[in-house]
Amino acid sequence: MISFQSVGKTFPRAPSPALEDVNLDVVAGEVFGVIGQSGAGKSTLIRLINGLERPSLGRVLTDGDNVGDLDADALRALRRRVGMIFQHFNLLSSKTVAANVAFPLRVAGTPRDQIGARVAELLDLVGLSDQAAKYPAQLSGGQKQRVGIARALANHPRILLCDEATSALDPQTTEQILDLLAHLNRELGLTIVLITHEMEVIRRVCHRVAVLDAGSMVESGEVAEVFLHPRHPVTRRLVADAAGLAAAKVEGGPPTLRLTFRGAATFEPILGRIARDTGVDYSILAGRIDRIRDEPYGQLLVSLVGGDVALARARLTEAGVRVEEA
Structure with missing residues (x-):
């Protein structure tokens, strides 16, 4: 057009x-x-x-x-x-x-x-x-x-x-x-x-x-x-600026990850379940659940410590969560 x-x-x-x-x-x-x-x-x-x-x-x-x-x-x-x-x-x-x-x-x-x-x-x-x-x-x-x-x-x-x-x-x-x-x-x-x-x-x-x-x-x-x-x-x-996720990094702490959930996964307890299975502790530094047009999404900034962090990241990816360094 x-x-x-x-x-x-x-x-x-x-x-x-x-x-x-x-x-x-x-x-x-x-x-x-x-x-x-x-x-x-x-x-x-x-x-x-x-x-x-x-x-x-x-x-x-x-x-x-x-x-x-x-x-x-x-x-x-x-x-x-x-x-x-x-x-x-x-x-x-x-x-x-x-x-x-x-x-x-x-x-x-x-x-x-x-x-x-x-x-x-x-x-x-x-x-x-x-x-x-x-x-x-x-x-x-x-x-x-x-x-x-x-x-x-x-x-x-x-x-x-x-x-x-x-x-x-x-x-x-x-x-x-x-x-x-x-x-x-x-x-x-x-x-x-x-x-x-x-x-x-x-x-x-x-x-x-x-x-x-x-x-x-x-x-x-x-x-x-x-x-x-x-x-x-x-x-x-x-x-x-729009999402309110601008200043959540912890200087000198563990790496900050951005986890993105879309669709039905937004409302499932994926992070808690994987944390229990892998022995990982997590801190939520910032987050938001909202919609883009009609699709729900969630984004969390988290730090993962203890347990098997590599396995936790792999399991999150397998569950359809996009994992990125923040």
């Missing part, structure tokens, strides 16, 4: 490229996350998808179109197939909720007698049917973002771009918006590209993720693999 082919982007008078040699593909129907700290190039990358920026090098293909080659008319046609929601909502303060959602329909020339029905359908989809006559100032942050989502869906897009869509929201509202995006992905088959600096957002809704650092893509893959077994130092730092 979206393909970046050796893409670079340089802005005039900027000391370094905003993006450099980025290669990635987004598959139709998936939720693809892009994560990185401020200044990593995330916003530039997402704006290349719908032609708000043009690549300096390489090609960006969106829904079959080479974005850099499109003239004004073709670009407008592409943007009707690519909805976008923003961190700060970008609603028209002087228009009602219904008028905000209707705005892209009017711009696209939708017949007047069809606009009302489409607006009602969209407001029902995002749970705001009873807010149609209100103005943005009368809404909560979560309600404003739902209006933004309804507006982005007005012209039946095939792709939805989310530019830090939850960064201005409190944790509970963030969960509600992410649940809504996951629902839209499942029910409408939308391809969603979501950029964020929060690993928890990626963990909750994305199928795959790319990690950006200083304009370069340093790691990518299935969310579970990247989240649970990060390879690049930038990714390891993002994951450790």
Whole structure:
């Protein structure tokens, strides 16, 4: 659905490229996350998808179109197939909720007698049917973002771009918006590209993720693999901060191991059973049990002492636990 082919982007008078040699593909129907700290190039990358920026090098293909080659008319046609929601909502303060959602329909020339029905359908989809006559100032942050989502869906897009869509929201509202995006992905088959600096957002809704650092893509893959077994130092730092497993090493003590349990194994007493069988004592230094999308997982940082540590490690691996030096 979206393909970046050796893409670079340089802005005039900027000391370094905003993006450099980025290669990635987004598959139709998936939720693809892009994560990185401020200044990593995330916003530039997402704006290349719908032609708000043009690549300096390489090609960006969106829904079959080479974005850099499109003239004004073709670009407008592409943007009707690519909805976008923003961190700060970008609603028209002087228009009602219904008028905000209707705005892209009017711009696209939708017949007047069809606009009302489409607006009602969209407001029902995002749970705001009873807010149609209100103005943005009368809404909560979560309600404003739902209006933004309804507006982005007005012209039946095939792709939805989310530019830090939850960064201005409190944790509970963030969960509600992410649940809504996951629902839209499942029910409408939308391809969603979501950029964020929060690993928890990626963990909750994305199928795959790319990690950006200083304009370069340093790691990518299935969310579970990247989240649970990060390879690049930038990714390891993002994951450790999100999981609360950053500072658990005991200096001068036995080696610290990271044990990863997935699926049903998350809830089985594997560690205790193997410790008894091998005579090993263990200390749990940090840990977490949670979910990546719908799959449960657990991660423990442990130290093993006494008994047959090598046998314990082998038995853990045989039981489907991934054992790594932390």
